[in-house]
Amino acid sequence: MEAALAKTPEKRQVVFIVVLLLLWEAGSEAIRYSMPEETKSGYLLANLAKDLGLKVAELTTRGARIHHRGNKELLQMDAETGNLLLKEKLDREELCGATEPCVLRFQLILENPVQFFQTDLQLTDINDHSPEFPHREMLLKIPESAQPGTVFPLKAAQDPDIGSNAVQNYTVSANLHFHVVTHSRADGRKYPELVLDRALDREEQPELTLTLTAVDGGSPPRSGTTTVRIEVVDINDNAPQFVQSLYEVQIPENSPFGALVVAVSARDLDVGPHGNVVYSLFQGDGASLPFVIDEVTGEIRLKMPLDFEATPYYNMEIVATDSGGFSGKCSVAIQKEKISKCQLEEKSPGLVRH
Structure with a gap:
């Protein structure tokens, strides 16, 4: 009998966890918050007691706690004030990568009596990365027989930022032979193509060096550059x-x-x-x-x-x-x-x- 009674709290805990999991899966209308990434730790995100219609004292008496889906505790609650505070600076790219929107889900759990509140925090992107090309230099070998209008694909720059903060445009340094065109892929990412404007002559200029620049849409914008080295490949266009x-x-x-x-x-x-x-x-x-x-x-x-x-x-x-x-x-x-x-x-x- 005593052994059975001793197991009762353990059973209750198991049932409590199962209920929480079911509630988690079933979901309920979430309270949604939003803030920019890279916000400093200690930032006051909200007052949970006020937003949930609870008295601040209830948070303590009812055993309120924050439960995160991940192992890392990103937020903390001040039970004396009901304030929800940012525990550390959050990096949207680290937490969500290219996923958009970047939503972090956590729960406010009241244990006595059991009550569950679903809460979502959306991290909005800031322009904290500059475009970067995969290599410092690209090499193109172009025959001098290439006709004006010929297109040459170039490698795109990478930018972990999203939306307008990602790469928006490409430019190339002033020259007599080429201009660059910016295209969009199906996912919205931009990539460059080099277009020949004027025929090349190896005997006149065997090699050209251009600077390719990728610019994002931030305010102010950030940019990254790479060198495009063009070797003009000879054709037999001269007599002895x-x-x-x-x-x-x-x-x-x-x-x-x-x-x-x-x-x-x-x-x-x-x-x-x-x-x-x-x-x-x-x-x-x-x-x-x-x-x-x-x-x-x-x-x-x-x-x-x-x-x-x-x-x-x-x-x-x-x-x-x-x-x-x-x-x-x-x-x-x-x-x-x-x-x-x-x-x-x-x-x-x-x-x-x-």
């Missing part, structure tokens, strides 16, 4: 050009095989494979030439002996061709080197008459 259009050379008739006649040079403003050139040698009349050209270096050397009596003058065309088929031309004119009387005496003194 020779340093000289005409090379005039004089060589001795008795020059040995393999002797260097002249080295021609062409350059191509394109880079990589597009800028590599191959040299070839032609003569207009199709006759065989006693010369050969190195297709890589442009060096022209002697290959069969020279016979200036038979051919007093050699005129040939050199073509430089890049990998895309663009080419440039120059002419090489070769004639016999004139030998002075003194040079002739040094080479054949016995043949010189005094």
Whole structure:
């Protein structure tokens, strides 16, 4: 009998908890409060006794207490005054993330007799975060063949704030080639796209650096920036050009095989494979030439002996061709080197008459 009586308070507590849980799930019309996030601790949120139509003394005699859904006690009640006070500063982003509205639910429980009041606290957002891009720099590789109007997606900035305090607009630093357009996703978040206004020319400007800025709608607004680095990718839009259009050379008739006649040079403003050139040698009349050209270096050397009596003058065309088929031309004119009387005496003194 005594054991049964001893269990009675425990049973009552279990029943009390079950009733509270049922009431919690069933819910009742809640008393709603609202305040901005980041409000300092100790803030007077409300007077519960007044709002619930109770006398302040009832809060003590009836065992009033605040029950939070979470483990953390965010609010506290002064039983002597009935005031509901903020226990610590609240961060909306920490408590609710992107969920909107951010509502914290708690209960005022009167234990004797049992009475239950549902209370909701809505935290409103303040502009306490600046937009931040995921990286300090973005790299875009854009071919110089891209046409005006081409769109290039950019990574969006993140801002934990919501509504008008979130990112509202993107801008880009002044330049001649691009502007930025701000678009909205289905969830209202904004993202940027870069639009080409003027064709790029790698030979004129191989790289551009822009500053992308994200601005929120707070008052005053906050902003964040990142660097957009644009590498202009080369296309084969330039033909090789020779340093000289005409090379005039004089060589001795008795020059040995393999002797260097002249080295021609062409350059191509394109880079990589597009800028590599191959040299070839032609003569207009199709006759065989006693010369050969190195297709890589442009060096022209002697290959069969020279016979200036038979051919007093050699005129040939050199073509430089890049990998895309663009080419440039120059002419090489070769004639016999004139030998002075003194040079002739040094080479054949016995043949010189005094």
